[in-house]
Amino acid sequence: MRDRKIFVGRKIRAIRQEEGLTQAAFAARLGISTSYLNQLENNQRHVTAPVLLALAEKFSIEMRDFAGGDEDRLLADLAEVFADPAFGGQPPAPQDIQLVVQNAPALALSVLSLHRSLRQSGERLAELDDTIERSGVLVEPTPYEEVRDYFHYIDNYIDELDQAAETLADRLDATGSDRLAPLVDYAERRCGIRVMIETGADRAGTLRHYDEETRILRLHSRSGTATNAFQIAHQIGLVEYGELIGSVADRADFRSVDARAVCRIGLANYFAGAAILPYRRFLSAARELRHDLELLAERFGASIEQVAHRLSTMQRPGQQGIPFFFARVDRAGNITKRHSATKLQFARFGSACPLWNVHRAFEAPNGILRQQAETPDGRRYLCLATVVTKASAGFHAPVQTYALALGCEIEHARHLVYADNLDLARDTAFEPIGISCRICERPNCHQRAVPPLKQRLTVEPNHRGQLPYSF
Template sequence: MQRDQKLYAGVQLRETRTASGLTQKAFAERLGVSLSYLNQMENNHRPVSAAVVLALAREFAFDLSTLRAGEAARMTADLREALADPVFGAVPPMAELQLIASNAPMLARAVLTLHAAHRESRERLASLDEALGRGDSALLPQPWEEVRDFFHYCDNYIDAVDRAAERFSERAGLAGPDQLENGIAWLAAHGIETRRAPSGPLRHFDAQAQVLHLSARAPLPTQAFQLAHQVALIAHGDLIDATLDLARFRTAEARAICRLGLANYFAGAALLPYRRFLEAAREERHDLEVLAERFGASLEQVAHRLSTLQRPGAKGVPFFFVRVDQAGTITKRHSATRLQFARYGGACPLWNVHQAFETPGRFLRQRAETPDGVRYLCLAREITKPGGRFRAPRQRFAICLGCEIGHAGALVYADDLDIGNAAAFEPIGISCRICERTDCHQRAVPPVEKALRIDPDRRDTLPYGIETQS
């Protein structure tokens, strides 16, 4: 059963009132609500209404883009997974976690940081490979984890970078079948020569000679992406640096990793400019192959871009996007939906993304339901990246794009599916150790939150029973 997503923003309301130097009574009058109603909203006992949101913008020039209902949900999911670690003993009730995520987000982030540090320290003791890093890094999250969380809590949408990429795309004619040639012409007009060679790395920029080298072995969408990536570093370095300054990363390594991530973000947004791509996605009903052909992009580029269409005032369908390797390790993840991926480990084995490796070149559709009762339409496909020469290793991944079932009508992939039949939805989870299901035949490890029943005289699908109450 679907549930409406309500907006609780008590922290932002209190901060706005405090910064304005107003009492609760004066603040309530400016917002046009009663004092008791304001008190309930500030304590997250009631959601913020549309009228209050408009009053905040009108009376206090409040940036409405900061009111993201999904952030508290993501943080709640992250807290629940972290606190499922046996070191904490017992997991607080969901209501308490939601209260912390909504009312005390800084405390919630501190708990996640502490747990990440604890986990990192434990893994370093258990694995000699982990000990190859800096001696003091066990006290900090790994740089790549810090960067991952930066994009995670930005909704994977960076407005200033996205808009700059859109403007560049319009000037350079980068969206369409001639994107590579147009990009090369733009670089030439700015004194940079582009050379495409059958050997060498995907991309190498010789700043002194002002020459960009691209691998001719790579598919054309990849070459165009690498060209746009270099444009981001050359022509928009100041914007990227300003964004990095706001992120306040703990280490230079994390900043350097995020710099590449932002350049990748720019490249994707330039090849698939926001307004044109959103309009095309709606027109083509999110047909990935048609969109890939129309914009000269790869299927992975299209699927990933669809998950970033969260511009305030012009949002697309909220998708989740994930990429896994053949071992089931998640290598890319993002969700604008209520489904939040596990921060550590792989994805649920009942999810169709794993089956995609068995049917290369085909789209797999799945109607899935998570333990919280939310239903999704999931679309998975295997992706092979050729090595470019004989005996060169090939990269194989599976990608999955999905949305809550309420948006399925906007997708061509749902046209012949019975989405009204509850029995058609397969049960999936997030991660075995935090999954609430007690009857899953694919469970890999026991759930941390539940007590186990060990009966030496009885064996079922699992070698243990799971208590329905902790």
């Protein structure tokens, strides 16, 4: 597959304007002509490696800023939006969508927001094809959708919170896998929070309850050490770093009070994960242990889910880890958590691709499944999947079961223990997967549930293949 040409005129112009330089002065610093710079800024020429290196050297710009992660996500999201029948007519050409994303990303985000406002509040209960109906009724995006998109477009990394959590971890001076006792001591000594880990059926189902008047934090013993340590770190974040969390939420500029409240919880969760798995120590251990989830969980006294989630956030400038995607899926195929620092995109609506190995994890609950997968854009991934079960509160209590998905692009696979003995060079070793049936254009998928929205169907009454139609 040929290397993709990179057009970053908007970013180059922003750097020049931040430096307060004219095009002539900026071009001189880069060692290029003014006319060439003008063409770069207007996306008439693609940026070359020498220019990227000059930008990094002369202006201390991180190369990752030009990786196009945000543009790839916007392109995928807009492609799905314009495939919606609600728009009707001929959808824009891919090059037109790319032009909008490159030159007017704010307009692209506005289109996504407008599309959300066209969505109807619910799905038809009896709709077997899982197609979402649209109407002219204006509806606001849900608070969870707003917050999900916020974390999605910042690569799930918040530097100031991550740094503050790492400072807290250094103060705890926790050794070995015991994170609970140092957190209890810190909460009581520095924050004035009394931690009570209780037993009994009356507290079953309650992970955390904090009384602001008495400053008592009540947890349940059945939750386990890893979960209780996380909940204590969460509460410390809200109490001791509440202003910082609030300022981050304010800058997100949510359209509703509820979205800001949901985001504060998400930010406190982010802080807790970063405090239990501090960036530099965790990154060093991940590299040492070749990203073995079980060994990392054992070393830090964390859960597999906490470790997998944390791996998807390791994008600190200058100290990046492997870009991972992470998702949590229930038995019905609903994605209840999702973060991606990779080019892999998750379906915004409907179910995920049935060929993705995360669905098979429920059939093999005692191990980690591996899959070499290729998406329609030609990118290849090493996908991992495993099942986790939340602790139950007794025989009559319901049990929560989820499948976790974690993966990275195949170029990073050699750094994972899970790539051992896999043939990463053989084309036939990679299974074709997609984002969702609604926008996947693979013509020969044996698991297709619905036709792709952008294709005209052909129905032959005298011929039947795997599907009752072709396109």
